[in-house]
Amino acid sequence: MPKSAFFEAVVGAPGPAQRRAIAKTITLLESTRADHRQAADALLTELLPHSGRSLRLGISGVPGVGKSTFIEALGLFLIERGHRVAVLAVDPSSSVSGGSILGDKTRMERLSMDERAYIRPSPSSGTLGGVAEKTREAMLVCEAAGYDIVIVETVGVGQSETAVAGMSDMYVLLQLPNAGDDLQAIKKGVMELADLVVINKADIDAAAATRAQAQIASSLRLLGLHHHPDHVAYDQLQWQAQVMQLSALKAEGLDRFWAAVSQFQALQQGNGRFAAKRQQQSLAWMWERIQAGLKHEFSEAPAVRAALHDTTERVLAGRLAPSTAARELLAQFFGDHHA
């Protein structure tokens, strides 16, 4: 098979030509035209052997937590140390709002001007599954182009944190230093995804940050995610979720943050979980897309479209058991398909 036009430029030397090729490749991946999709799949298969050699860092936190400031400070910190940094986003709300995060590159002005960084706003293709798929694919393209740190950001709409954790080697949750009663912004289940909780803006109120750190550490222990340092059953080979403070605005604590990330990576690579997690994520991604495709075909099938509304109404009215309804609709779908 001849290599596609973009392939050589993407895996080639860094520079303006590579940047253009990356942008065009991602645009191709985001296209909904069937012929584009076919070309995109072929290109993706070519690029794949060149991808994967990066650390994938998922970062989320509510608006106001200082995510952009943190990512910009971290990006500049990493670039100074010889890394190439790609910043991607999963924001399922962007199809409505026209891009609520990373739509405006001036948000990370210094980082976006540096040629060792590549910043791409969230795709705006509708469903979370669709948006996440495009971001996962864009991640592979950036890796093939030699970016060795890929940061995936989410503003936390719908299930986007789970989607981002599912494409990250390490998932970081940013928090503000006002723990306890006011921390109701943490969504159900998100705390349990975190490998590392970072209390940002710790410089504003040191006492509050310290209280928040203690409270979060205690909750992580209660949730079984973090062991007490002197706990005898502590397993040295298993990563335990950590909590730390820093100030992204003052660029204070980035060295400690990066030390924790590096420790995590070394531990995971040493115990085999780094590669195993990626394989699990790949299989989960494949099955998620299969399930989404099956559901799409099912919902669009004439026999299902004809029956679904009425069946749903009967279920909601308590006249049809949900399992019976499912069996009826499946029989109609496969009857239709087998016909």
Place this chain on the structure above:
Amino acid sequence: MPKSAFFEAVVGAPGPAQRRAIAKTITLLESTRADHRQAADALLTELLPHSGRSLRLGISGVPGVGKSTFIEALGLFLIERGHRVAVLAVDPSSSVSGGSILGDKTRMERLSMDERAYIRPSPSSGTLGGVAEKTREAMLVCEAAGYDIVIVETVGVGQSETAVAGMSDMYVLLQLPNAGDDLQAIKKGVMELADLVVINKADIDAAAATRAQAQIASSLRLLGLHHHPDHVAYDQLQWQAQVMQLSALKAEGLDRFWAAVSQFQALQQGNGRFAAKRQQQSLAWMWERIQAGLKHEFSEAPAVRAALHDTTERVLAGRLAPSTAARELLAQFFGDHHA
């Protein structure tokens, strides 16, 4: 349509004939024979208008927490107050072990001997989805027979807590009074399902139970599930997850437990969430069974069976992007079905 032979006996007067009809109906529902399934669906549709008039209480907790003792004490407490109590179980491990919970009725000897109680072990039909479906259906049968309290128990294997929470009006998590470092048995995400956390065996160590209660309350607040009592933004119409202590063995605190359950029920019925949650659960159940059915047909299709192993290997080896793999397999499946 003529009413089935079991229908009249199930919705009829309590007594030995009803008990036999319930047992036979549930056995029919659990059968994997296609003709049985058809008869079971017809019977379920007949019973459905008579179901629903119960409180569905999900209860989970790790082995050793005193689940059987708690459920038996609670069941006897409720029977004395004029209720009829059904106890069902979701235990996906029972197909392997031959029933690890509730397989042995002598476990709740006093309750199982009372004719106002009906105890049924977990179905052992393999997958969690299958086991949960049978239990959901059995719940409808018990409700049609006039049981006004249905307790669904899980031992917490796989995702069974989520399945049980998804069929309960109220989900209760039992805990031991040793919070903090030792509470690593709480699985990820389970604490966030709880409407009520019960610290059982509080009589063994009152100080530890009180510490555990404070720590769990603090974590629930951090997770945004429980507001501080004097928090100004506290929404009186929204249930906040609670933590309480009791001793099931000494039958101490059951009145407080039941008061909390009744308060929950009154609040949820008052704000409309009781009915809304059941409708959401019904739709989620229907779609869960549709997804399971689609995945089953997909995985069994000849074209998919022929390609799946090789495709999976290529994904795991990093030679095929998961999204590309999904598109290839879907094309083969629907090509196969359209052919």
